[in-house]
């Protein structure tokens with residue numbers, strides 16, 4: 160058992176192999192053998208292997224999958240497993256590739272996970288715009304039914320498992336798990352108040368586990384080689400490998416499966432051929448636009464869930480110069496590993512303009528339920544736009560910080576934080592850029 | 605004018621209704637099918653979805669107006685979704701959108717008979733920015749110079765989104 164190296168490929172092993180997308184091709188490569196193995200195990204034992212594996216959610220929060228599964232009440236009559244395939248966090252483009260290249264791995268991962276959770280009616284919620292991927296996964300599900308990997312009595316085990324692919328119709332917020340459940344139930348995709356958490360009361364009022372595509376695709380490997388093996392692939396409390404999506408100003412943007420713990424600098428310089436045009440990285444979004452950015456000097460931090468939250472080389476986010484943002488109980492916010500979407504901006508980037516575009520996204524996608532989010536994201540977009548356009552007014556930077564601070568922690572779902580954190584993060588780390596934009600407006604900061 | 609679903613759509617809807625404890629979850633799929641058949645979601649189309657699934661008109665209306673892929677007005681045969689979100693913007697997404705706009709003589713949000721032009725949020729193709737999505741077809745690493753050829757291709761081979769409904 161050893162740490163993963165750059166050649167360790169699990170979920171992306173079949174990228175580029177058209178044949179592997181068909182059931183026959185998948186089976187030829189050993190597909191559905193892990194399902195056979197799992198069905199001979201006890202559900203509790205599979206859940207325990209997942210717990211031991213240190214698999215952490217790849218959807219954004221990095222929550223331990225085995226622990227989440229453990230929240231389902233033991234006496235639940237009906238449980239559901241829902242795969243979150245809504246991928247729409249800007250900078251993130253792994254789930255789409257994973258579904259496209261290895262749809263049966265997702266099906267196999269879901270049936271195994273459903274068996275462990277004793278879940279009979281299960282769903283894949285796929286983003287509406289992913290029309291090509293919908294066609295691919297719908298075909299895989301159909302093939303799996305025809306071969307008896309889904310349906311009433313799977314491979315003679317007595318286990319009944321159904322899988323339905325449910326298409327969304329355009330709404331980033333439906334990636335938030337409770338909005339997703341409402342959308343699945345045929346409602347507007349608005350987040351629910353928590354608690355109750357979905358693991359207690361989710362889809363149709365039943366205990367429900369929502370997991371990301373990549374999370375579920377790792378489960379067959381855990382069943383195959385064991386939780387301890389998977390845990391050993393990664394450092395600390397993060398098992399396995401990680402899909403990283405690198406975009407922006409690098410020579411070789413791409414979707415790469417890499418060891419957890421590779422640093423941002425290694426990722427950019429060694430995997431992605433460096434920053435384009437011989438330039439230098441200025442800002443790096445570490446895991447989707449919702450996460451506070453890093454500066455050039457912070458790129459030696461490993462891309463690992465805990466490191467991004469606690470590594471002291473990352474300057475904490477502030478609400479004003481010298482005043483740290485308090486996440487509650489005095490906890491500071493550095494950054495988070497998020498969704499694996501790494502966006503690199505070179506030293507020619509217009510930072511205020513980039514921030515305006517990010518804010519415009521959140522304003523467009525706010526579901527409108529909470530006043531701080533609905534009004535605040537709109538205001539931040541407006542003010543960021545005028546600053547970027549050299550039309551800013553004195554006090555605009557304080558205004559942006561105060562709106563963001565007013566949103567953070569005061570909303571029903573995390574979209575509010577997702578807008579507020581990068582706003583505060585960019586203001587904290589790239590203040591001179593905003594000040595220059597204000598100076599160009601003829602308004603001193 | 606009252607509308608009706610095709611036999612094929614009726615069959616699809618009936619099969620989907622078996623997959624959920626009630627009919628309400630099928631509303632998104634039924635709206636996708638209605639948009640495919642009728643081009644857009646008129647009041648009559650919403651009423652049809654309501655009667656098909658035993659849902660009040662107000663509910664169907666509320667759902668249809670929440671999601672950006674549904675349109676209440678007629679649109680073009682192919683919807684061209686040009687991403688301008690951060691990764692695409694950093695590599696020229698707005699220049700690509702402007703070029704589509706100039707060549708098609710459509711502002712983002714406008715439609716002709718053949719095309720609807722949409723400024724899109726991230727379409728999960730960031731590593732191939734700028735990215736453009738037309739139905740099941742992605743155009744990746746797009747430059748403004750390629751836009752004319754893309755339009756010509758879509759004129760020859762339209763990519764209606766209803767293909768997968």
Ligand SMILES: Cc1cc2nc3c(=O)[nH]c(=O)nc-3n(C[C@H](O)[C@H](O)[C@H](O)COP(=O)(O)O)c2cc1C
Pocket residue numbers: 215216217218219220221222224243244245246247248331332333334335336337369370371372374375572573574577
């Ligand atoms: C605004 C918002 C959008 C989200 N979008 C996604 C998404 O597209 N895909 C995803 O897997 N998780 C997304 N999440 C996280 C989910 O709520 C949830 O935590 C995740 O699907 C759980 O799966 P995991 O534990 O396997 O990561 C989003 C969260 C928020 C607040």
Ligand code: SF4
Pocket residue numbers: 332349350524525526527528529530532533570571572573574575
């Ligand atoms: S925080 Fe924003 S997106 Fe989330 S529930 Fe409130 S208004 Fe909706």
Ligand code: FES
Pocket residue numbers: 249250251687688689690691692693725726727728729730733734735
């Ligand atoms: S930002 Fe354009 S595809 Fe993701």
